Amino acid sequence: MSPVDGSELVKKNIKAEAMRLGFSLCGFTNAEPPADFYRYEAWLLQGCQAGMDYLNSERHREQRHDPTRLMPGVKTIVSLGWRYPLRRPDQLNQADLFQIAGYVTDTDYHLFLPQRMQLLSQILHNELGNEVEINVYTDSAPILERELAVRAGLGWIGKNSCLISPKFGSAFLLAEIYLDVEIFPDLPFAGEHCGNCRRCMDACPTQCIQSDRTIDSRKCISYLTIEHKGEIPLSLHSSIGNWLFGCDVCQMVCPWNQKLSMFDPRSILKDLSVEETIELLQLDKVQFADRFRQSAIFRAKWKGLLRNALIVLGNSRNPLASTSIEDFADHVSDPDLGIMARAILNNFS
Numbered sequence: 238m239s240p241v242d243g244s245e246l247v248k249k250n251i252k253a254e255a256m257r258l259g260f261s262l263c264g265f266t267n268a269e270p271p272a273d274f275y276r277y278e279a280w281l282l283q284g285c286q287a288g289m290d291y292l293n294s295e296r297h298r299e300q301r302h303d304p305t306r307l308m309p310g311v312k313t314i315v316s317l318g319w320r321y322p323l324r325r326p327d328q329l330n331q332a333d334l335f336q337i338a339g340y341v342t343d344t345d346y347h348l349f350l351p352q353r354m355q356l357l358s359q360i361l362h363n364e365l366g367n368e369v370e371i372n373v374y375t376d377s378a379p380i381l382e383r384e385l386a387v388r389a390g391l392g393w394i395g396k397n398s399c400l401i402s403p404k405f406g407s408a409f410l411l412a413e414i415y416l417d418v419e420i421f422p423d424l425p426f427a428g429e430h431c432g433n434c435r436r437c438m439d440a441c442p443t444q445c446i447q448s449d450r451t452i453d454s455r456k457c458i459s460y461l462t463i464e465h466k467g468e469i470p471l472s473l474h475s476s477i478g479n480w481l482f483g484c485d486v487c488q489m490v491c492p493w494n495q496k497l498s499m500f501d502p503r504s505i506l507k508d509l510s511v512e513e514t515i516e517l518l519q520l521d522k523v524q525f526a527d528r529f530r531q532s533a534i535f536r537a538k539w540k541g542l543l544r545n546a547l548i549v550l551g552n553s554r555n556p557l558a559s560t561s562i563e564d565f566a567d568h569v570s571d572p573d574l575g576i577m578a579r580a581i582l583n584n585f586s
C-alpha cells in the first residue's frame with residue numbers, strides 16, 4: 238500500500254490542529270520496530286525495572302518491540318508531546334519546602350489528555366475517512382515512546398533518558414496515535430546535543446542515571462516515591478531530600494531546560510510547607526481519596542503518600558516535624574507506617 242494522497246497536507250493540518258489543542262510537539266513515523274529495542278531488553282536484564290514486573294511480561298516486550306502486536310495493521314504512528322511546568326535549578330533543596338514533580342498539575346493528565354487525543358483522532362477521520370482505524374494511547378499501552386518520538390523528528394534522548402526537544406526542552410508527556418494507513422513519515426531527529434555535558438548524571442541524588450541513557454529504577458526517587466509499594470530503605474531517605482512525590486532534578490539542571498520559554502505558564506507549581514505536609518499525616522483514607530482522586534498523586538495511594546510525607550519531614554529536621562511524627566507514630570492504625578515513623582524518629586538528631 239502506498240502513502241495516502243495528499244499525505245503532506247494531512248500532516249500539515251494535523252500538526253496545526255495538535256498545536257491548537259495545546260500540544261507542543263507533533264511528528265509522524267512508520268510502524269517499523271524501534272531499532273534500539275535492545276536497550277530496553279538490556280535494561281530489563283539488569284533488573285532496572287525494580288518492582289514494575291509487568292514491564293518484563295511477554296506481552297509488554299512484544300508490543301514495545303513491534304507496534305503491530307499492539308494494533309494489527311498499524312502503518313503510521315503520530316507522536317505527540319504535551320508540556321508540563323518545571324522548576325528552575327535555584328529552586329532545588331529549598332529549606333522546609335517539599336516538592337511535587339512538575340507533571341503533577343491540578344488534574345491528572347489521564348483525565349484530560351485522552352479527550353484531546355480523541356478530538357485529534359476525529360480530525361484525522363475527517364481528513365482520511367471514517368473507515369480508517371485509529372487508536373490513541375496516553376501512557377496507556379506498551380510503547381517505546383521516546384524512541385518513536387526521535388524517529389518522528391521531535392528530539393533526541395538525553396543522558397537523563399528524557400526526550401529533549403531543542404526548542405522546548407524535556408518536560409513532556411508523550412502520547413501516540415496509531416493509524417492503519419500509510420502517511421509519509423517525517424525525517425528522524427539527527428544527532429544528539431548533550432555533548433560532553435553530564436550535569437544530570439552528577440546532580441542525581443542517588444546516581445541512578447546509567448551511561449547508556451537509562452535509569453536504574455531501583456534507586457530513582459521518582460520511582461521510589463510514586464510506583465514503589467512498601468517501605469523505602471532508610472539508607473535512601475536522605476537522598477530523597479525534599480521530594481514528596483516524584484523528582485525532576487535531572488531535568489531541572491539540564492541546560493536545555495533553562496530558557497524562559499521552557500516554563501509553561503498554564504500551570505502554577507506549588508510546594509508544600511512543613512505545616513501543609515504535617516496535615517497530610519492527618520488524612521484518613523477517605524479524606525485522601527476525596528482530596529487526590531483527580532490528581533496523579535492518587536497513584537501513590539494513601540499509604541505511599543504518608544510514607545513519603547514521613548520521609549521528607551524526617552529529612553527536614555524541623556522540630557515541628559519531629560513532634561508531629563511522634564504523635565503520628567502513637568496514633569496511626571497502619572503498623573508499617575508506625576514502625577517507619579519510629580525509625581525516622583530514632584534518626585532525628
Ligand code: SF4
Pocket residue numbers: 395396397398430431434435436437438487490491492493
Ligand atoms: Fe544531556 Fe546535560 Fe541535559 Fe543531561 S543535563 S540530558 S547530559 S544536556
